[in-house]
Amino acid sequence: MRAPWRGAGQQRHQGMALPVVLILLALGAMLGVAGLRAALTTERLAGNLELSAQAQLNAEAALSRGLSALQDPAAMHVQPATVSLESLTWQDFTDPARFGGEAAASGGCVAPQRCVYRYLEAPSQRRQIVAMGAFITASGDLEAASRPVVAEVAFSRAAARLVRFVALADGRIVAPSDLASRADAHANAAVAADARIGLPAIDTSPPDAAVALNVRTDAQGQAYCRFEASGDRNGQVYHCPGRLEVAAAADFHHATLMARGDVTLAGQVGQGERLDVAILAGGDIRLSSTARAWLLAAGDIELEAGSRLAGALLAHGDMRIDGDLQHRVGHPRLPNSPVETRLVSWQ
Secondary structure (H helix, E strand, C coil), X not given: CCCCCCCHHHHHHHHHHHHHHHHHHHHXXXXXXXXXXXXXXXXXXXXXXXXXXXXXXXXHHHHHHHHHHHHCCCCCCEEECCCCHHHCCXXXXXXXXXXXXXXXXXXXXXXXXXXXXXXXXXXXXXXEEEEEEEEECCCCCEEEECCCEEEEEEECHHHHHHHHCCEEECCCEXXXXXXXXXXXXXXXXXXXXXXXXXXXXXXXXXXXXXXXXXXEECCCCCEEEEECCEEEEEEEEEEECCEEEECCCCEEEEEEEEECCCEEECCEECXXXXXXXXXXXXXXXXECXXXXXXXXXXXXXXXXXXXXXXXXXXXXXXXXXXXXXXXXXXXXXXXXXXCCEEEEXXX
């Protein structure tokens, strides 16, 4: 039988089928690759956004940790704010060289997450807690970082002074040259009038919940009290209407002692790493032992040779420091004063 006849046009159409199919397949492949690439890009962007969001949450957690530390008797190392927060990067924030050699405090994040915070002094003289979070790869590369999160904290006038200064006197400070040259020791008698710093009044009137100490009378007929307690005093405030003697047998912490007259400290005041003791005197304070405390006197303060104080001093008179003094900031109770720590704003 004879095969049906095919014209030239039909042969040309049959010859175009394969190229058309190949072109369609190529277009489909290109569309597929483009779609896959877009999906991968979207996934990568979503992953980066997720990391950035988590880094921001980590910064918030670190800031909360820094704020909680102020409520606990923990050391607070305040550094000057030498960098702009608006342009602050993770590398700058974690570089000790940018903050006087001080390392940032850990916010408690677990690798590969990182979060840290610092206490900085704002231009307003208030204290700032600044925190940042990040994701760091095993090779040390930065995957994502948060913006700085800031909380501004205000202190009562007395607490603000003791947080800033290891020794602040309205009169003179007689001390070794290494203390006298430190920026956190200030004597109003040694500076010009326009550079003097105001001192808050020392209020030694007993608050309602104060424990009245037993009053004795010395050979001169003067009222005095003797404090010999040991252990944790549970934050109690003890008051003496005259002179107060802390006996050598005393070994206590977590308390506030107030006296209308002078205070002599011969016992152990404060324990361990905690700083939760405040001593307020309407007269002078003399320390001959070891103490972790804030000492506030309406008169003079003397640290005798061989004594050691971890804390801060504030005196309306003069200071003589022959013992060892280290600046420590905790959260002692200051009666008749506004709340020692107050959150002003959270940014």
